[in-house]
Amino acid sequence: MNPFDVLNSINYTKENLFEDPQSFKEYSAFMVNRGLSYFPDTILYANEMNRYSSIPNDWQFFYFLNTIPKKKRFSKWSKKDKDTKTLQLVKEYYGYSNERAREALSILSENQLITIEEKLQKGGR
Numbered sequence: 150m151n152p153f154d155v156l157n158s159i160n161y162t163k164e165n166l167f168e169d170p171q172s173f174k175e176y177s178a179f180m181v182n183r184g185l186s187y188f189p190d191t192i193l194y195a196n197e198m199n200r201y202s203s204i205p206n207d208w209q210f211f212y213f214l215n216t217i218p219k220k221k222r223f224s225k226w227s228k229k230d231k232d233t234k235t236l237q238l239v240k241e242y243y244g245y246s247n248e249r250a251r252e253a254l255s256i257l258s259e260n261q262l263i264t265i266e267e268k269l270q271k272g273g274r
Contacts, residue, residue, distance in 0.1 A: 160222045181210075
């Protein structure tokens with residue numbers, strides 16, 4: 150069972166996924182809270198579970214299952230940038246922060262990025 154099955158059960162199907170005692174060990178409270186925090190109508194419920202994180206997993210699941218209204222919710226999960234190598238090069242070359250380096254990446258051409266990479270290339274095996 151993955152966190153997306155749990156979120157789908159909480160948000161839409163309202164079925165009990167935890168009939169097997171082993172299922173509670175696979176429950177990831179952090180991922181479920183994160184998934185619920187993307188929506189304005191469920192963020193306060195997720196915040197309550199963050200405040201009381203010591204509550205057992207089955208209590209957390211049943212709290213969400215019984216308090217969150219049934220509704221089809223979908224959002225894309227944020228992911229890391231794919232240009233982390235070039236971002237690191239620009240940060241090192243210019244001494245910029247992440248935000249400033251992203252701005253610089255939108256301005257720099259491919260030739261300039263190649264030049265930066267060549268200048269920062271360190272010798273070795």
